[in-house]
Amino acid sequence: MIRPLRHEVLRPGLPEGSTRFRGDDHPLALHVAVRAVTAGRTDDVLSVGTVFPDPPPWEPGRTDAWRIRGMATKGDFRGQGFGRRVLDALVAHAVRHGGTFVWCHARVGAIDFYGHAGFVAIGGTFDDGVAIHQSMWRTLHA
Ligand SMILES: CC(C)(COP(=O)(O)OP(=O)(O)OC[C@H]1O[C@@H](n2cnc3c(N)ncnc32)[C@H](O)[C@@H]1OP(=O)(O)O)[C@@H](O)C(=O)NCCC(=O)NCCS
Numbered sequence: 001m002i003r004p005l006r007h008e009v010l011r012p013g014l015p016e017g018s019t020r021f022r023g024d025d026h027p028l029a030l031h032v033a034v035r036a037v038t039a040g041r042t043d044d045v046l047s048v049g050t051v052f053p054d055p056p057p058w059e060p061g062r063t064d065a066w067r068i069r070g071m072a073t074k075g076d077f078r079g080q081g082f083g084r085r086v087l088d089a090l091v092a093h094a095v096r097h098g099g100t101f102v103w104c105h106a107r108v109g110a111i112d113f114y115g116h117a118g119f120v121a122i123g124g125t126f127d128d129g130v131a132i133h134q135s136m137w138r139t140l141h142a
Pocket of ligand 1: 047074077078079080081085107
């Protein structure tokens with residue numbers, strides 16, 4: 001359900017297999033989708049995101065850290081609070097499982113999105129071959 005929107009927003013023009021991310025099959029991974037359910041038609045997936053336990057590269061020994069991946073909202077539906085609702089659900093899942101730290105590789109266009117949600121930047125930007133990214137993190141409280 002989440003991969004078609006990942007493909008459209010995060011991997012356009014790349015093979016479908018590029019939408020399979022490390023961590024997707026982690027037993028504690030959560031994939032969240034906001035869907036618009038309209039009578040008489042197939043419901044549309046408007047926004048998606050994923051979280052799973054994973055230490056940040058700058059602190060590989062951490063056992064309380066979770067990673068946010070694959071945040072994407074369909075073009076026409078951005079700025080309406082869907083991404084934030086997805087992110088809040090992902091963070092709540094990490095907290096429920098004892099997570100106290102969450103991090104991501106934010107695309108530069110999404111730095112302010114994560115900043116609004118309390119994330120701060122660490123280190124410089126880098127290119128992973130698909131986009132320019134900034135590492136960001138925040139602590140979590142139950
Ligand atoms: C980043 C993204 C997922 C945000 O989803 P969204 O549904 O538009 O976000 P929301 O409408 O829930 O915005 C939540 C808050 O972040 C702010 N925000 C969202 N995107 C922003 C942006 N690009 N720049 C500045 N602020 C942004 C909103 O103003 C809102 O602020 P508020 O809480 O004060 O009202 C979406 O813009 C997207 O898919 N971008 C392209 C793909 C991408 O870069 N994904 C991130 C990969 S790391």
